[in-house]
Amino acid sequence: MVGWYRRFIPRFASIAKPMYNLLEGDKAFRWSHECEIAFSTLKEMLISNTVLSHPHPDRTYVLTTDASMVGIGAELAQQTPEGIRPVAYFSKTLSKSERKYSVYDKEFLAIVMAVRHFRHHLIGTKFCLRTDHRPLQFLANTKDPWSKRARWIMELEEYSFTVEYITSRENVVADALSRLEYEKTLNFDESEKIGQNNNPPNPIAAFRLPEAATLVASIRDDWSMEESMKAQQRDPLLMEISDIVGRDQVGPLVDMKNQSMVVKKGTGKWTAIPSLGLGIPVTLIGESVFARCLSSLKDETVTASKSLKGPSTTKYEGDKKEMLEHIRQALYASKIISYAQGFMLLREAAKEYNWTLNYGSIALMWRGGCIIRSVFLGNIKEAFDKNPGLTNLLLDDFFKDAIHRSQASWRKVCAMAVTLGIPTPCFSTALAFYDGYRSGSLPANLIQAQRDYFGAHTYELLSKPGQFIHTNWTGHGGSVSSSTYTA
Structure with missing residues (x-):
């Protein structure tokens, strides 16, 4: 990625020289303090305004996506006077079930997830979608799409875009981002024991929030593979969000714990x-x-x-x-x-x-x-x-x-x-x-009788529809009825 964007980085050769020295054939590979400084400096530049450009409403967005065996990546960019400059990056590790997708579905998923992530930029604008998977050029002409492909096509219909094929050699950034695999690092405080008192453990408390959310995400993966009623049961937004937060690797779910x-x-x-x-x-x-x-x-x-x-x-x-x-x-x-x-x-x-x-x-x-x-x-x-x-x-x-x-x-x-x-x-x-x-008759007659007893609110008889009467239930007092209070 750094080499791809070197034209935007001042003094790139000088900064990167310690790392380039490691590639000289007659020297042993030794990661020095100078290499660490160079690496950190270049990494920071990738996410600073040295490389990134502020989005401009009058410029066309270019969304480039890619997928690998372990993840998906995307670059959102715009055409500027200096050439195409990135606006933002996106990457995501594939779930266990997503890794079983075909190459076509992985690449298709990369498009869908990237569009979802950058929705606030792309909705209502016409953008260029670039992919190095040639069959996706004909996305709009897919015949008889089934299950998830049908849902993905339906989701993309609200956007206006053209699909452009690029070679893998041109798809450097998205390809690099798709190969970032994040390991789970959720650490839980085992000192807090559930059900320490004499009561049986609460089945809800037994699931710490990160564990429960991850469980929901994994179950949703299983459900996504089912055939029955699939098209009707998928894709509510909050369930989709549950997928995302359930796979959170090191973020706020870790801190929430038992909250x-x-x-x-x-x-x-x-x-x-x-x-x-x-x-x-x-x-x-x-x-x-x-x-x-x-x-x-x-x-x-x-x-x-x-x-x-x-x-x-x-x-x-x-x-x-x-x-x-x-x-x-x-x-x-x-x-x-x-x-x-x-x-x-x-x-x-x-x-x-x-x-x-x-x-x-x-x-x-x-x-x-x-x-x-x-x-x-x-x-x-x-x-x-x-x-x-x-x-x-x-x-x-x-x-x-x-x-x-x-x-x-x-x-x-x-x-x-x-x-x-x-x-x-x-x-x-x-x-x-x-x-x-679905009940033709509900036990509201008791409620009406109670209301008439304590508040003289009257009631209606089935045998005399439209006529409201009051009963003197105790035999004491008058026959006063309330004809105006309808609460």
Whole structure:
């Protein structure tokens, strides 16, 4: 890399001379203090404004990518009066499953990951994509793409770019970056023992955060290889982020360790509050907010963990692969419920505030870069295109069939979580919503009777619809009823 950029480095020959001396054939290879200074100086120059250029909005971006057996690399550059100058670099070590990809898929993955990384530079602009893998020149003309290739092509469709083939000799920087393999250096404090008191160990606390995140990333790798419902279950943004942070090598996850407190910022709360005002049960977002609130009571939960007992059995003894498949199905079903609730809220808000919303277009817009991005937002668009008056996504054939297929696994996961004492608020509330929504008659009559007893709020009889009455439940007092209080 340094040799490639030497034209931008003043006095390059003088700085690099100690290292070049090592290449003389009649001398023994001896790494001296002068060599270390030269190496460090050149390395610093690669990431300083000596080599790097500030991005200019009127210049065309050039993204060059490459893949090796161990990693992927990319260089983002722009054409300047001095020639093409780099703006930023990117490299990533391949996961265990990614190393099994074909050469074509590794090179394709390098493009996708680089575009994701530099999205804030590339979105909305036309750029040149350079690769030394000739078949990728015909990326846009791929016939019958399957599984991950189809998803990658769909992801790249929102960008405007041309593909240019370059030789390996011209692809020096990305090639070098793709060969940087990072070893795992996560060190955990083993002195902190889990479950030192008489209570059985908490299965959640048994996973330190870095370990749990890495486990999630590895499971996602396994899921990515599955064939069933692959196109619908992949690619929500937060799961993709889990992949990235789960493979963090030496960064903030190491310092987080047992930190289980989540900072509350407000987007979930901003959604939950109007849902209560509009009377729409957006229960998954609500439970997510409450889970974060619970996590903020760190001192209390630490104290409680020392005295409050849970179930005697906290370890799952069954088939791990089978349970992971049940969890995948439960995740899929719960995601569908969350989207269904979200669109229920939008529809009710449209009625309340006289909005005109195109629900199919909203789904398509979210599919790009929103935090709630998911591939099956395309299926949501199809559902609303087919039936613009659709009251709930669960009534669409695609989502109804998907829920029916996943339902048995979903129930097994929630039951097992309760048995083992593992909180799964979103899985559980999603299932409770589904069972409530599919019930033609709910036990709300008791609630109405209670409200009429303590507040004379009246109730409606099935035999007399539209007529609200009050019962003097105790035989004392008058027959006063509240006709204006409707809370």
